[in-house]
Amino acid sequence: MEFTSIPLKGTEYLYTYHNSQQISGQTGLVGYLRADFGSSDCGFFHTWNEHRADYNTDEFKAEFYAAIDYFCEKGRFLHKRRDMANFCYEVGKTFEYENGREFGVRVDSEHYAFLMRLNPNKGEYNLYCYCYKKDWLDSHLERSGKGIRFIDSKYNDLFRISDGGCITIEYPGEKPVERYCRFIDN
Structure with missing residues (x-):
């Protein structure tokens, strides 16, 4: 399975951070993955933070792990810190208020949207990947656009x-x- 990452648009970056219970419920937040490359720059140390256990289905896990595994392959942005840094500076889409330190991409699977905040700096968490039910998130984003x-x-x-x-x-x-x-x- 192949995946495409696209830079975050509009207010999508707001959904790469912790939100209220109400917003998280309306957007179908499953949970988020936090990861770093460690001191070797080549590890992938991660923690899963579940929001709704009933959304953490086998279907979700299959699509989520397929996406993460895809981007952890050699040369892709989750393979190691240097690959992430190259990707981030190539894409060049930074969050305006973060002074160029964080970059955001969206990866969609069939049923889920993975909004990733990337930070290639050593000594900091390098990835926050917030996982949403795609149709719920898109509906909320459309309504919030007004x-x-x-x-x-x-x-x-x-x-x-x-x-x-x-x-x-x-x-x-x-x-x-x-x-x-x-x-x-x-």
Whole structure:
């Protein structure tokens, strides 16, 4: 089985980090894999963090391990740190707020989407791979693309911001506070 990796688009990078229970449930998060290459730069030391045991089916495991094994082959970006570094700098898609330290790709199997945050730097975790039910994630991403609606007490629109956007809250006599916002539902 062959897989293709494509750079993360739009707000997909938000799903390569821990999210609320509600967002994780709506997107069909199965769990995530965290890995590093170790001090030899050639190991693959990993930990699986399960979110929903009932989603961790044999079908999921087959598609997930096929994707991971595919990218761990010689010359591919999970083979060793140098391969990951070459891949990341070749792709050149960085998360804007990470100063070029992390790169993101999406790999789809038949039923699942694997959103990978790659960091080729030694001494840090090199991979976070968040695993979602593909149709659930895509549906959530489509709905979140309309932005987060802020309303008044009569449900009239005040303004919208994009998913992951920031608002500033000002309290009389206090410093303004910035808060990042995530899309939950309409």
